[in-house]
Amino acid sequence: MFATGVTIVTARNAQGQPIGLTANSFNSVSLDPPLVLWSLSRAAASMPAFANGSHYAINVLAADQKALAERFASRGVDRFAGVEHHSGISGAPLLEGAAATFECFNRSRYEEGDHVIFVGEVERCQHHGGMSPLLYHGGRFYTEHPL
Numbered sequence: 001m002f003a004t005g006v007t008i009v010t011a012r013n014a015q016g017q018p019i020g021l022t023a024n025s026f027n028s029v030s031l032d033p034p035l036v037l038w039s040l041s042r043a044a045a046s047m048p049a050f051a052n053g054s055h056y057a058i059n060v061l062a063a064d065q066k067a068l069a070e071r072f073a074s075r076g077v078d079r080f081a082g083v084e085h086h087s088g089i090s091g092a093p094l095l096e097g098a099a100a101t102f103e104c105f106n107r108s109r110y111e112e113g114d115h116v117i118f119v120g121e122v123e124r125c126q127h128h129g130g131m132s133p134l135l136y137h138g139g140r141f142y143t144e145h146p147l
């Protein structure tokens with residue numbers, strides 16, 4: 001019953017292929033230095049790439065990106081097929097149309113329960129003013145009006 005925004009966290013695996021997943025565990029940690037956190041299930045297929053990689057990007061989704069949020073939470077699909085993106089300073093994919101992006105250095109990790117908490121140092125961030133956010137509450141996505 002805790003309302004959140006919705007992000008897609010992206011990176012490149014050891015082969016240089018783009019990876020990503022939908023995550024709503026994103027939050028701010030510190031302003032100076034600028035730090036953010038998110039948590040990843042130990043069972044996630046992307047765990048090795050995020051655990052071993054030096055950088056990732058957090059894409060904050062806009063209201064019209066619900067389908068993208070669902071796709072990046074689904075298994076057995078090509079998540080990046082037809083998705084417009086470009087590489088950020090570290091190579092992590094930045095998704096076109098996102099409300100904001102945080103490009104992060106993978107600073108520290110904390111193993112807790114069945115998740116690992118990732119703390120990232122923000123190297124660059126961008127936002128598009130005036131965009132409505134995609135919201136998540138009680139297992140449903142919301143914009144300004146329920147979808």
Ligand SMILES: Cc1cc2nc3c(=O)[nH]c(=O)nc-3n(C[C@H](O)[C@H](O)[C@H](O)COP(=O)(O)O)c2cc1C
Nearest residue numbers: 021022023024025039040041044045046072073074
């Ligand atoms: C709204 C929403 C929020 C989610 N947040 C997280 C999260 O914070 N951490 C996480 O590990 N999985 C989260 N998930 C589930 C992952 O997106 C899903 O398990 C995904 O398939 C994992 O991908 P992977 O196994 O390819 O890494 C969320 C799913 C949805 C729909």
